Amino acid sequence: MKTKRVMIASEEVEYDIIRSSRRTVALYIRPGGSLLIRAPWYVPAYVLLKFVESKAPWISRHRDKLKEIRPDQPSTMINAGDKIPFMGRELTVRAHENSRNGIYVIEDEIHVSVYGALTPEKITAFIDNWYLKEARNYFAERTQELVRLHGNILPVPSSVSIRKMKRRWGTCRSNGAILFNRELIKKDKELIDSVIIHELCHLVHHNHGKEFYALLESIIPDYRQRRRNLRNL
Known part of the structure; x- marks a missing residue:
């Protein structure tokens, strides 16, 4: 094209x-x-x-x-046929030229429809945007579900949002807002839950003291193992 x-x-x-x-x-x-x-x-x-x-x-x-700045290049471009991680699953990328752009998942395949020529840059950009949208929706919904499930001990955050983070999976601010790393959407659901619960516990205890871990492990007894698993991914 x-x-x-x-x-x-x-x-x-x-x-x-x-x-x-x-x-x-x-x-x-x-x-x-x-x-x-x-x-x-x-x-x-x-x-x-x-x-x-x-x-x-x-x-x-x-x-x-x-214009003299070299554009940032993703570390890995995504091509048709590649496999990408999503909530503990592997999705095979299927790409199609179409009259309009679109993206959807069928079973273990993610279909990317692109208007015009299929290029790795376009496929990567569409999947990156899809990851962000899925993360926003899932983390907001799942956070509310976990609050309802543990409403007797966990408060409701003032907001839930997604950010790019280099060193954290999530963070809790003093105003009650919780932020999650967009890369977390690629991990297993139980590991995602452990990060969400971790940040919700910070709404009760704003440090990593004994009381914080006592509350956290009363909800997720195997939290420390999950944390190790998350670090190894």
């Missing part, structure tokens, strides 16, 4: 469009200087290009700072 380009200040600039169920249009300048447009399904391409052209002064101003 021919690379998509738009004229910005007499210069051809590469761009990609990623469509989803979002309600607004967003424009990003990526390291290296290419553009990423995130848009709802229903917005026509010509409308998006007019939007981009209207932002030409802003693009030119900020693109100069980024």
Whole structure:
């Protein structure tokens, strides 16, 4: 497929469009200087290009700072036929060219539909976005389930959100908000539960003292073994 380009200040600039169920249009300048447009399904391409052209002064101003920066590359690109981890399972990636983008799971396969040419970059980006969406939904729902199950000893967090973290699986803030590492969605369900319970216990005890571990192990007696298993993955 021919690379998509738009004229910005007499210069051809590469761009990609990623469509989803979002309600607004967003424009990003990526390291290296290419553009990423995130848009709802229903917005026509010509409308998006007019939007981009209207932002030409802003693009030119900020693109100069980024086009000499080498784009970050994922450590591993995902290709059709690869296996990816998801909640303790392995899903085989199936990729298809289609008239619209989409992603869904059938049994032990994850099907990625891509508008246009199939490339590892596109497949990887769609699966990365899918991981994030699944993590947001699952962690919010599962946290509420565990609170209901242990409501006599565990309080309700003020919010549950997902972040990229390098050194933690989760964290609890002083305002009662709990954050989880998006990579956790790839782990076994019992290991996910151990992290959720760990952070919920911090709403009661804001340290790692004896009382904290007593509460934690009253709910998950094998917590320390689960923690070791999580570290070894």
